[in-house]
Amino acid sequence: MWPAKLSSLQHLAYEHATRGACLALCARRHKSLGQVADTACQYGSPKVVAIPADVSNVDDCKRLVEETVNHFGRLDHLVNNAGISTGAMFEEATDITNFRPIMETNFWGPVYTTHFALPYLRRSKGKIVVMSSPEAWLPTPRTAVYSASKLGLEIFYDSLGGTYT
Numbered sequence: 220m221w222p223a224k225l226s227s228l229q230h231l232a233y234e235h236a237t238r239g240a241c242l243a244l245c246a247r248r249h250k251s252l253g254q255v256a257d258t259a260c261q262y263g264s265p266k267v268v269a270i271p272a273d274v275s276n277v278d279d280c281k282r283l284v285e286e287t288v289n290h291f292g293r294l295d296h297l298v299n300n301a302g303i304s305t306g307a308m309f310e311e312a313t314d315i316t317n318f319r320p321i322m323e324t325n326f327w328g329p330v331y332t333t334h335f336a337l338p339y340l341r342r343s344k345g346k347i348v349v350m351s352s353p354e355a356w357l358p359t360p361r362t363a364v365y366s367a368s369k370l371g372l373e374i375f376y377d378s379l380g381g382t383y384t
């Protein structure tokens with residue numbers, strides 16, 4: 220049904236669109252985000268809002284949630300899909316700070332966004348979806364920080380599970 224190669228953002232957007240969901244989509248690149256939004260409309264979403272934002276930035280995460288709620292008046296579900304990786308060996312790093320964006324995007328992005336979204340999700344009894352990875356539990360030398368970011372996410376959301384029902 221779908222074109223052969225889709226990113227997770229496209230797949231998630233189009234799958235939800237065919238089921239009639241209204242969508243607020245986020246990514247950093249305006250143009251490609253707009254294209255995904257247009258295609259999601261063609262697949263049947265009644266309303267798609269494209270919100271360019273960088274989830275590693277806490278203010279962007281706040282704005283993302285606020286713009287979504289201002290637009291739709293509610294928030295039913297939060298899907299934390301944005302993620303980045305690197306194939307670099309930890310021991311070969313010349314600048315250790317090059318790894319920081321991985322943790323900032325993969326771990327702090329969902330955590331920030333969840334913080335701002337939680338009051339609305341409680342109201343709607345909505346769900347949070349989080350993209351982990353097999354590397355969280357099968358780490359390799361080239362995925363040390365990526366694996367840590369994904370395992371950290373799992374522990375974080377497991378710990379929320381006790382209070383968030």
Ligand SMILES: NC(=O)c1ccc[n+]([C@@H]2O[C@H](COP(=O)([O-])OP(=O)(O)OC[C@H]3O[C@@H](n4cnc5c(N)ncnc54)[C@H](OP(=O)(O)O)[C@@H]3O)[C@@H](O)[C@H]2O)c1
Nearest residue numbers: 226227228246247248273274275300301302324350351352
């Ligand atoms: N592909 C796999 O085999 C695989 C396996 C296990 C888990 N995952 C996880 O699944 C998720 C999606 O993976 P994918 O393969 O679809 O990756 P992808 O094709 O590289 O897409 C990543 C998406 O995240 C967005 N993004 C990246 N950094 C962002 C940021 N700081 N703020 C906002 N948006 C950002 C990108 O758009 P912009 O660049 O425009 O921001 C893009 O839409 C990730 O969390 C990844 O770790 C993927």
